Amino acid sequence: MAAAHRGLLSRRVVMRARVLVRPKAGILDPQGQAVERALPALGFTGASQVHVGRVIELDVEDEAQLPDMCERLLVNPLIEDYEIQRL
């Protein structure tokens, strides 16, 4: 309902997008390792290759700008990979 209300007010076509940010493969990810080591302590076995990243969700009027937004601010391409999802 809130979303519909906002749509009426703005009358702009917006797209909901999700950007998945992951540590680049090959760069040490101590956070993923810490989570991986914690799982067996709770009795979960067989989990491996754990990596922790970041999710950014946003409404955009021009989805063509998303890659540029990622490259220039949302992601540091030197250390992170990203994937844009349309919701």
Add this chain to the structure above:
Amino acid sequence: MRVGVVRFPGSCDDVDALLAAERVGQTELLWHKDRDLHGVDAVIVPGGFSYGDYLRAGAIARFAPVMEEVVEFAAAGGLVLGICNGFQVLCEAGLLPGALLRNTSLKFVFRQVDLDVVDHDTPFTREAPDRLSIPVKHTTGRYYTPEPVRVVLRYATNHNPNGSQDDIAGVCNEAGNVFGLMPHPEHAVDPLTGSTDGLAIFESIKAHVGDLVQA
């Protein structure tokens, strides 16, 4: 000589940077919204948590109005020193190569470390001895670079506090006028706090600026 120190919302080592710089010259506080560096001879981007370190450390601060001026100043050969969070800002701004990642331990480290000065041919280390004892305090200090870089400081053997690649503690750009380091020379200028080795960085800047004035 006048040294400008940038203050972002969330900076917390700006005052120590001002006090340290005052030992070698005059100082000027540069507000993050300033579009004017007030004619300073060198700029320090200090430590802290600029803009809350939201997204990534230094990621938002690089877009502050004052940073546009700092980028221009650096391109014209001006001396820019980034300490800790300032180092992160300079990397995010593309003034220095590489990036800083979470410490391998995932823990905040706060300790005195020994540093090897491996490049004395910079405006920031020309007066420095081969070994410095300076404190570090950070959670995101693990330097990473996929490319060869100009290394200025390395953590001494067994002193790497964060898992930094090749024990790198500080790097400069190719031209040598932009320098970033994780340790805090501004916290090591008074015998009260155990070491005055940090002064060598500030005295180097003074000597360099002095030479420029004479030339």
